[in-house]
Amino acid sequence: MMNIPNDKQAAFLQLIRDNKGILYKISHSYCRNKDDREDLMQEMIYQLWRSGHQFDANYKFSTWMYRIALNVAISFYRKQTRSGVRIAPGGEIHLMDLEDRPDDNEELTEKIDLLQQFISQLGELDKALMILYLEERPHREIAEILGISETNVATKLHRIKGRLKQQFFTINKSLL
C-alpha cells in the first residue's frame, strides 16, 4: 500500500505540491490547449488519489507516479471531449500558473518552447519515452514504466534524439 500516514488527504496534497512540476510538464507535452491542460491536470490528480491502494512496494514511488500520470495523459489525449470537473470555466483561475518573472531568460524560454513544440509532435508513446529521458530516469526505470526492454528503450531513444537533432538543424537552417 502507498505510504500515506494518518492524515491521508494532507499527505496526498503534499505529494501533489512536491510533484507539481512533473504534472505541469506532462500536461504541457500532451495538451496545447489551456483548458484541456487544466482538465488533464485534474484527471491526473484524481487518478493518483484513486490509485493509491494499487501502489506496489516492489516498484519505486516515481515509477508508480510516472506510470499513472503518463497513462492518464495518453488516454486523455486520445479523447476528443472531456468530462472533467470544470471548476474554472473560461480559464480565469488555474490550478497551476506560471508567473512571468523579470529575471526570466528570454533565450532559455524560447529554447524550452521549441523543445516543447518538438515533443508535442511525437507519437503518444514516443512522447512518454522522451519525457522520461528528459526527466533523467535511468533506462531500467523507463523500461519498467513503459513495459518494454532496456535495449528497446535505448534504440528508440537513439532514434528520437536523432530526429530532434534533425529538427533543430532544419529550423536553424531556415533561420540562416
Added chain:
Amino acid sequence: MSTDESLGAAGLRDTDEFQQLWKAYDVKLQRSLKLNQQLLEEIHSRKVRTSFNWQIFAKLMLIGLAVGWNILLGSLLWAFHTNPVFAAAAGLIILFTSYGIAGYVMQLLLMVYINMSKSILETQKHLARLEAAIVWTLRISFFQAPVWPFLFVPAVLPAGVAHLYWTILILVTIALAVPAIWLYRRITVAGAQQGWVKKMVDNEGGKAIARARGFIKEIEDYRREEE
C-alpha cells in the same frame, strides 16, 4: 553545416543538452510555478465525492435488463414452443441478447480491472480492448433487428391472408435487415469516426474510439520492435 554544428548554433552542444534544457525548465518551474492550493483542495474533494462510476452502474443496469428480457423470452418460448416460427425467432433473439450480455460483462470486467499504475503498454492495450468490446457489443445489438417481426407470427394464420401476411413480413424483415447490415458494417473502429455513428459509440462510453485504430497500431509497432 552538420547537425552538431546546427545544435551548437541553436545553443545546444549535443543531445544530452536536451536534458540540461529540461533541467533549466524544471528550475524555472520550481521558481515560478504557483499551485492554487484552494483549487487543488476543491478539485480533490469534489472528485472524491463524485467518484461513483456511472458507466459501471449503467452497464450493470443494462445487464440486469437483458437478463430479465431473456428470462421473459425464455418463458414465452417454453409456453409457445409449438409455434415453430416464434420458437426460432425467440431462440435467435435470446442468442443475440446473450451475446450482448457477454459483451457488457466483458466491458464491465475490463472497466473494473483498469489499472493506471501498470506499465503504459499494458494499460493502453487494456483500454484499446475495452474500446473494441464496446464496438463489438454495439454491432451485435443491431444485428438482431430483422428477427423481431417473426416473434409476432401466430401459430395458425387465417385462411386467405397467409400469402399477404408472409409478403408483408418479408418486406418488413428486409426493411430491418438492410439498415442492420449497414450498421453492422458501419460500426467499426474506423466507421466510428463519422458523425452519428461516432455519437452513438460515444454514448456507449467509447469516446476515444476515433483514435483507437492508429493507437493500436502504434502499440503493435512498439511490441514488434520488442520482438
